[in-house]
Amino acid sequence: FKFSDTLSKGLDLKEVLSVKVGDTVLKAGKTEANTYLPTYTTNNDGTHTLTLNFNDFYNSYKNRTGDTITVVYTATLNKDAVIGMNPNTNKAVVEYSNDPKSDGTGKSEPSIVDVHTFDFTIFKYYLKDETQTGLANAEFELYKANGEVAGAKVNIKKVEEGKYRVATPEDIATEGFKSDVIVSGTNGKVLVKGLDAGTYYLRETKAPDGYNKLLSDIKVEIKPVYDKTTGKLTSYSVDYTYNGTTTTGKEIKDTKTSPEVAVENKTGAQLPSTGSKGALMVTLAGIVLFGALTASKAFGKKKANN
Secondary structure, three states: OEEEEEEOOOEEEEEEEEEEEOOEEOEEOOOOOOEEEEEEEEOOOOOEEEEEEEOOHHHHHOOOOOOOEEEEEEEEEOOOOOOOOOOEEEEEEEEEEOOOOOOOEEEOOOEEEEEOOEEEEEEEEEEEOOEEEEOOOOEEEEEEEEOOEEEEEOOEEEEEOOEEEEOOHHHHHOOOOOOOOEEOOOOOEEEEEEEOOEEEEEEEEEOOOOOOOOOOOEEEEEEEEEOOOOOOEEEEEEEEEEOOEEEOOOOEOOOOOOOEEEEEOOOOOOOOOOOOHHHHHHHHHHHHHHHHHHHHHHHHHHHHHO
């Protein structure tokens, strides 16, 4: 009895968490009772295969007919993971003895699972004669949502100019690792890939020279749609919200299109965004100043009358 799982180039095995026959926990080993022999190989096409060969299977479990065999293992997406509608697949099969008179074996039908990771393109621009013109050198950080606010910062790794990905566990484990800053390219665009579905907050930390930095975070929501029968990804979209205005993203169904988050920068005097804490403080300051001036005027008039 042998269990095999082939993982695509974009997936790396992390660890085998448990192997059980019924309630009996098996351990990794070569010959002892209730053991299995694990191997992990890299194939010529860049895929990886995890194999668990159950030792002395017949003699150990011939009286366990009907028990469930459970293998639990984890894998992580790596730098080679494909994005969007392209799936990162893993294919599991069971190979078993099927002829008591020979060494013949049979194989189960493959169980194939797709793992998806997503992306979006930031387009930093300014309006020139009503035309969106790209702005280079805008700097951003990305945060995972924690309720309705930004939570943990997402660690980012630069691939090349205008392209970034989520850092892998191996990246982060490297001595001296530091998350890269996301910087818009010469055309104002920058791709961020390797993201889970869910909600993020995009924060502009530095605007291009001569332009105002955004006053609040942009809420970014990655929304996949899966077929209820097959479980396959049928489309996904990215909605984004800035200063109370939500832009509904285009539905993506092909493997070549990246959803876009358009971010405008403006020049001139910078005022707090509507409803922001800054706007409230400016308003309160104005009320206090107006009250002080009114009181001063009334006091001066009373003094003059006296």
